[in-house]
Amino acid sequence: MEAAEVLDLFRSSRALLEGHFQLSSGRHSNQYFQCALLLAHPRHAQALAKEIAARLATRPELVIGPALGAVVWSQEVARELGLRSFFSERVDGQMSLRRGFELRPGEKLLVVEDVLTTGGSVREVIALVRQLGGQVVGVASIVNRSGRKNPFEAEGLPFTALADVEAVSWTREECPLCKSGAHGPAVKPGSRPGAAKTQV
DSSP states (O other): OOHHHHHHHHHHTTOEEEEEEEOTTSOEEEEEEOHHHHHTSHHHHHHHHHHHHHHOSSOOSEEEEETTTTHHHHHHHHHHHTOEEEEEEEETTEEEOOTTOOOOTTOEEEEEEEEESSOHHHHHHHHHHHHTTOEEEEEEEEEEOSSSSOTTTTTTOOEEEEEEOOOOEEOTTTOHHHHHOTTOSOBOOSSSTTOOOOOO
């Protein structure tokens, strides 16, 4: 599956939004990937997960993703690999494992994210896994907007993405959309607290 085919799936699912958005990082952008709309189509999710599974350099023993955005994606990748799927969630602002999820010492984990921009949530999951005695063997995402081929090179981890997309984003102070006022205030359509409802 080529990157263009991946982006076509976003468009056909109405999951590639244009407008004025506040990303999870706090930066503003004129484009937003609403993966929930894409992954609402099980056949699309299955096709993307199959492609990720085929590209992995090391086979994991467990797949994990940060809630809420990567819960479905983690499940789909794990299903394709025949593995269990966990998700982490924030408790009092700290990434944690709950709901009886436990790691075995040395267990090999693949960390997945739907859209990667700064990689902040993924790094929190990596730190959590290592703290709990697990071994992260790679990171995978559907879309990479980080601007780097491997944003986890410093962590010594392989990275797999199905589509690399140039991220156009600004700080709130720099944002030309805020300055022009033509698109109204930035909306936050993501899954974190404070996310706005977005109509497509």
